[in-house]
Amino acid sequence: MADETRANVLLAVQELNYKPNAVARSLMNARTKTLAIIFPNVSDGFSGTVLSGVEDAAHAQGFSIIVCKTGGGRERTLDYLQLLAEKRVDGIIFASEVLLPEYATFIQKLRIPLVVLSGESSDPSVPTLRCDDRLAAYTAAAYLISLGHERIGMIYGGAYGTPEQNGRVRGFEEAHRDHGLALTEGQVQLMDGFAFKDGQVGGQRLLATLTDLTAVFASSDELALGVMSAAHARGLQVPDDLSVMGFDDLPLAEMCLPPLTTVRQPLYGMGRRAASLLLDHLQGIQKLGENVVFPTTIVERQSVRRR
Amino acid sequence: MADETRANVLLAVQELNYKPNAVARSLMNARTKTLAIIFPNVSDGFSGTVLSGVEDAAHAQGFSIIVCKTGGGRERTLDYLQLLAEKRVDGIIFASEVLLPEYATFIQKLRIPLVVLSGESSDPSVPTLRCDDRLAAYTAAAYLISLGHERIGMIYGGAYGTPEQNGRVRGFEEAHRDHGLALTEGQVQLMDGFAFKDGQVGGQRLLATLTDLTAVFASSDELALGVMSAAHARGLQVPDDLSVMGFDDLPLAEMCLPPLTTVRQPLYGMGRRAASLLLDHLQGIQKLGENVVFPTTIVERQSVRRR
DNA sequence: CTGAAAGCGCTTACAG
DNA sequence: CTGAAAGCGCTTACAG
Numbered sequence: 017m018a019d020e021t022r023a024n025v026l027l028a029v030q031e032l033n034y035k036p037n038a039v040a041r042s043l044m045n046a047r048t049k050t051l052a053i054i055f056p057n058v059s060d061g062f063s064g065t066v067l068s069g070v071e072d073a074a075h076a077q078g079f080s081i082i083v084c085k086t087g088g089g090r091e092r093t094l095d096y097l098q099l100l101a102e103k104r105v106d107g108i109i110f111a112s113e114v115l116l117p118e119y120a121t122f123i124q125k126l127r128i129p130l131v132v133l134s135g136e137s138s139d140p141s142v143p144t145l146r147c148d149d150r151l152a153a154y155t156a157a158a159y160l161i162s163l164g165h166e167r168i169g170m171i172y173g174g175a176y177g178t179p180e181q182n183g184r185v186r187g188f189e190e191a192h193r194d195h196g197l198a199l200t201e202g203q204v205q206l207m208d209g210f211a212f213k214d215g216q217v218g219g220q221r222l223l224a225t226l227t228d229l230t231a232v233f234a235s236s237d238e239l240a241l242g243v244m245s246a247a248h249a250r251g252l253q254v255p256d257d258l259s260v261m262g263f264d265d266l267p268l269a270e271m272c273l274p275p276l277t278t279v280r281q282p283l284y285g286m287g288r289r290a291a292s293l294l295l296d297h298l299q300g301i302q303k304l305g306e307n308v309v310f311p312t313t314i315v316e317r318q319s320v321r322r323r
Numbered sequence: 324m325a326d327e328t329r330a331n332v333l334l335a336v337q338e339l340n341y342k343p344n345a346v347a348r349s350l351m352n353a354r355t356k357t358l359a360i361i362f363p364n365v366s367d368g369f370s371g372t373v374l375s376g377v378e379d380a381a382h383a384q385g386f387s388i389i390v391c392k393t394g395g396g397r398e399r400t401l402d403y404l405q406l407l408a409e410k411r412v413d414g415i416i417f418a419s420e421v422l423l424p425e426y427a428t429f430i431q432k433l434r435i436p437l438v439v440l441s442g443e444s445s446d447p448s449v450p451t452l453r454c455d456d457r458l459a460a461y462t463a464a465a466y467l468i469s470l471g472h473e474r475i476g477m478i479y480g481g482a483y484g485t486p487e488q489n490g491r492v493r494g495f496e497e498a499h500r501d502h503g504l505a506l507t508e509g510q511v512q513l514m515d516g517f518a519f520k521d522g523q524v525g526g527q528r529l530l531a532t533l534t535d536l537t538a539v540f541a542s543s544d545e546l547a548l549g550v551m552s553a554a555h556a557r558g559l560q561v562p563d564d565l566s567v568m569g570f571d572d573l574p575l576a577e578m579c580l581p582p583l584t585t586v587r588q589p590l591y592g593m594g595r596r597a598a599s600l601l602l603d604h605l606q607g608i609q610k611l612g613e614n615v616v617f618p619t620t621i622v623e624r625q626s627v628r629r630r
Numbered sequence: 631c632t633g634a635a636a637g638c639g640c641t642t643a644c645a646g
Numbered sequence: 647c648t649g650a651a652a653g654c655g656c657t658t659a660c661a662g
Binding site for chain 2: 033035036037038039040042043048050057058059060061063064065067068071072075078080081082083084085092096098099100101102103104125126212238241242244245248267268270271272273275284
């Protein structure tokens, strides 16, 4: 093409303010360049951090992200799945929820690439990105024990499923067993959720019943803040009277007082990875199907002290 | 149509797992049923809460939300705007950022409905949803003064623009003037951002210089937590030695210790409203163009006490 | 009321 | 290499 022609075209593009129509393009090549992420809740630090990673990875490849908030409800989840199917998203990240068989088959019938992030998957054929919950909890409990704690309460937020299915509860129990420590009735509290309120009531319950506790291991940071609140309400100082340990390492873990000692999950990185797994798959670079487990680390701040 | 035929069609829909193709539909009627929201950052409680409201309102009408994180950068923002233009989103919510004239004209040329949420708009023709910053800050300062505080520090996070442009700073100053209280050098600290770290360094600065301060008014909750952290580092107890007041009423305001007394912005409701403004406009129910200002309220918790 | 045709704005395969 | 045509899956206006 003559340079002059090209210049003229570009000029027209400018003048008419022409933008290529991505929806027409999508109709042709059956690719929308959009990924969806499904959360039960979208306003907490967990979702926010994951989303941040997902967004960065997607944006780098010119993809955009649709966020879906289900409130954990079956109805709304199915509703969303239908919508995403109609919108022809290229991939779905199912985050921090239980992937019911019903959801899995719905998505698989549509042949939409799917990845589960930090949630329970009932279907082994769906790749999962998570930390080793059992190991992480084992390590956390062993850490507290090594600091001289012998009576440690635990609060778990995912009361669905049996305790055996809860890796974090199992790891906690195994660490006790391996260190010759017995667990008594009510020492691990199973709550319905991972939120602050759950931690408050769980913490209250724990501290009211088991007055000899010197530490509490909470399976989320929000839960841990709830425990701190409950401790405060009983006139207990953290960490002097009670050590509190969290899980996740959300932004608020370093904003609170005392700053929270916690088990860090690399949530931003997990989000990035979930997106690139899907992205690579879409470009045919690699098959989907491998689970990936991320390392956790204990980050020591000031809510735990030696006994 | 015969009932039998209808049944057969429905059966085929089932068997073939047919889902209507929304992208083909969008190509036809030039409506994508998707809204975009643009944030500088997506992982904080502010964005999360707003997003939650936006999502609810949009979902109720069958719309989905694309989230865009700009990091506050001009480059990435423009990049996103181009992408959104190509994807033919039906509306854009520009949240908690400065709407540069450059952005405004880009969007207006494309005739994409636009709304600014809690950010500065340089363009009066763009509808804005916000609280009355000046009034809110005035009220907060007056509240502290009414509790007997006479030496109050302030930290503001939006150091761009002149102090006169900062409603919160102005309100703070006017309350002092109206109560016959003088402000001294360094009593209001202008920081670059509204984050925890900014609060820490601003708080440090404030407490190191002005040792007679009995209260600090921070213009965001994260900033307030930073101040609490700085106070703690100097051995000051909140609220006994120093009262701290925040702004926003994010979820973390009630999770921290002591729970934060703060100026509440109805962020969830603002998000909902921003979305329905756009949605109503798209359905021709009403014109865009009115600014809407939301009421703030002081929520008293435990980080402030009477002098 | 029913059914065939045109068209939305692209991309891709094909003819010249 | 260039250019016209077909087709992606819908909706809408129009003919029968």
